[in-house]
Amino acid sequence: MSTEHGGEPTADYTVDELMVARIAERFENGDQTCTGIASFIPVCAIRLAQLTHAPELVWIPGGSGVDPAAPELSASTFEWPLWRDSVMYLDLYTEFWDFVANGRFFRTFCLGAAQIDAYGNTNNSVIGAFDHPRVRLAGTAGLADMSTLDKRLLYYIADHGPRSLVERVDFRSGIGYLDGHGERARSGIGGGPELVVTNLAVFDFERGSQRMRLKSVHKGVTVDRVLAATGFEPVLPASIPVTEPPTVEQVALLRTVIDPVGYRKRGVRQVGAGTEV
Amino acid sequence: MTGKVMSAVEAAELIEDGDIVGVQGGPTQCAPMAIVREIIRAGRKNLHAVTLSGGIAVDWLAAAGCLSACTFAAVTMEHFGLCRAFRRRVEAGSLAVEELSETALFARLGAAARGLPFLPTRTMFGTDLLTTGNGALKVMDDPFGGPPVVACRALPLDAAILHAHRADRAGNVGIDAGPRYPTMTTMPRAARRVIVSVERIVPTAELRKAPDRTILPGFAVDAVVEAPYGAHPTSLFPVYDYDRTFMAAWVGAAADDDTARAFLDANVHAPPSHAGYLRLVGGSDRLAELEIGTAREH
Numbered sequence: 352m353s354t355e356h357g358g359e360p361t362a363d364y365t366v367d368e369l370m371v372a373r374i375a376e377r378f379e380n381g382d383q384t385c386t387g388i389a390s391f392i393p394v395c396a397i398r399l400a401q402l403t404h405a406p407e408l409v410w411i412p413g414g415s416g417v418d419p420a421a422p423e424l425s426a427s428t429f430e431w432p433l434w435r436d437s438v439m440y441l442d443l444y445t446e447f448w449d450f451v452a453n454g455r456f457f458r459t460f461c462l463g464a465a466q467i468d469a470y471g472n473t474n475n476s477v478i479g480a481f482d483h484p485r486v487r488l489a490g491t492a493g494l495a496d497m498s499t500l501d502k503r504l505l506y507y508i509a510d511h512g513p514r515s516l517v518e519r520v521d522f523r524s525g526i527g528y529l530d531g532h533g534e535r536a537r538s539g540i541g542g543g544p545e546l547v548v549t550n551l552a553v554f555d556f557e558r559g560s561q562r563m564r565l566k567s568v569h570k571g572v573t574v575d576r577v578l579a580a581t582g583f584e585p586v587l588p589a590s591i592p593v594t595e596p597p598t599v600e601q602v603a604l605l606r607t608v609i610d611p612v613g614y615r616k617r618g619v620r621q622v623g624a625g626t627e628v
Numbered sequence: 629m630t631g632k633v634m635s636a637v638e639a640a641e642l643i644e645d646g647d648i649v650g651v652q653g654g655p656t657q658c659a660p661m662a663i664v665r666e667i668i669r670a671g672r673k674n675l676h677a678v679t680l681s682g683g684i685a686v687d688w689l690a691a692a693g694c695l696s697a698c699t700f701a702a703v704t705m706e707h708f709g710l711c712r713a714f715r716r717r718v719e720a721g722s723l724a725v726e727e728l729s730e731t732a733l734f735a736r737l738g739a740a741a742r743g744l745p746f747l748p749t750r751t752m753f754g755t756d757l758l759t760t761g762n763g764a765l766k767v768m769d770d771p772f773g774g775p776p777v778v779a780c781r782a783l784p785l786d787a788a789i790l791h792a793h794r795a796d797r798a799g800n801v802g803i804d805a806g807p808r809y810p811t812m813t814t815m816p817r818a819a820r821r822v823i824v825s826v827e828r829i830v831p832t833a834e835l836r837k838a839p840d841r842t843i844l845p846g847f848a849v850d851a852v853v854e855a856p857y858g859a860h861p862t863s864l865f866p867v868y869d870y871d872r873t874f875m876a877a878w879v880g881a882a883a884d885d886d887t888a889r890a891f892l893d894a895n896v897h898a899p900p901s902h903a904g905y906l907r908l909v910g911g912s913d914r915l916a917e918l919e920i921g922t923a924r925e926h
């Protein structure tokens with residue numbers, strides 16, 4: 352088996368590396384993207400894309416530093432080790448969001464969410480009612496902006512379970528396809544979520560209904576296990592393959608260049624035989 | 629020009645109970661902590677904090693009972709976790725929240741800065757940020773016939789508080805080469821009073837050597853407070869890093885109201901001055917360890 356980008360597939364990988372590889376391939380050469388707080392999986396995916404098929408993908412960590420030469424991963428994905436040797440600093444208000452508003456730029460974002468629903472709407476705001484929440488989460492940050500523009504959205508869920516993948520989010524901090532069936536486009540908003548990569552499986556969205564569809568399951572994970580861990584019924588195609596593994600080169604880059612410390616593993620529930628979900 | 633240099637205690641007196649206060653700073657970055665501590669020590673009540681992505685500054689103000697409202701796009705301690713004191717008060721219903729997208733928050737501040745009733749954004753459609761009954765957000769038709777936009781009502785600040793590298797006695801504020809931290813100049817332009825703490829007060833001649841690094845003119849600044857390491861425990865690039873040990877200690881203490889109060893008693897109320905605070909948190913040896921550029925472990 353040879354992978355899409357021609358590298359040698361490996362059996363020696365962890366689920367965080369698998370998630371990063373599957374997201375990385377969706378970034379396009381010549382595009383621009385950014386990352387925010389606590390974003391190890393997106394940071395690793397963007398760096399991996401840059402070091403493989405997308406050398407001209409411009410990355411703006413923290414929304415402030417353009418194209419850092421030698422970004423160093425530390426415990427924060429917002430702090431100076433990532434952006435200290437940028438080619439330019441952008442002002443968030445007067446520059447960054449203007450470039451994002453321009454349809455030519457920033458076509459793809461990779462984001463996480465506390466909850467994502469069957470149509471790719473996402474919640475980082477509250478569990479429970481907005482005014483009297485059971486849990487007050489961090490807040491929408493840039494999600495309510497990025498997700499409501501004409502952008503491709505790649506989501507990652509580090510702990511796939513019935514509380515993170517839900518039929519309907521408690522609060523829409525960001526939108527996917529709203530109630531599906533073309534509602535997003537009818538609202539005048541292009542783009543939308545394209546991929547949801549979890550620690551158990553990969554989903555895309557069914558054309559037409561725009562409901563989440565199980566695309567592949569990770570090695571060692573059964574479809575039944577994914578369904579038991581999912582709070583809605585995803586669309587099930589006739590054939591559900593095992594998720595394409597990363598390549599030898601991708602894993603080596605992650606382990607030796609991009610993230611030798613292994614920050615990408617933080618919060619990612621490792622899957623393996625007998626792991627409780 | 630009138631000198632604007634004052635103590636942190638005097639600067640905090642410029643903030644009154646009930647004020648809307650813009651608080652500069654990210655989860656671990658460049659927050660005006662010396663000023664925040666004096667606001668807490670002064671026992672201010674019913675403040676409405678405005679922050680783009682607030683962290684420990686907002687959590688301390690919440691824990692100390694200074695806040696009755698907060699407008700934000702995010703409030704988080706990033707990899708240290710949620711702002712637990714803030715979270716607890718919101719969940720208990722004692723702290724009202726206005727959550728905005730980033731462009732909406734900037735639109736509200738930008739409108740205030742420009743003397744406009746509102747500025748529009750074209751984001752947030754379909755999100756529940758438009759369904760919470762927020763009276764500051766109204767969907768309106770484009771008068772020129774395009775798609776609707778969200779009008780974001782001006783949010784004038786009573787005060788903006790921020791920390792920077794240096795200022796002269798007239799209030800001209802200069803920064804080292806580095807990022808333009810979000811809201812660092814937006815909030816002051818939207819505020820009636822501007823309070824800046826700085827690492828160093830310098831002669832005006834030093835600012836004139838690099839006027840491109842001056843981010844606020846003195847006429848727009850009301851108070852300058854000299855506070856070396858004034859952002860501690862947050863970072864000030866390229867001078868010092870955030871203090872992860874201290875941050876983690878706060879997040880642990882913030883688990884319940886009693887331990888949070890004890891932490892603030894020890895670190896905010898007990899030290900008689902900013903210098904006393906710096907000695908308490910480890911003194912020059914510890915602060916030297918935080919300097920960016922020295923050998924460090926991440």
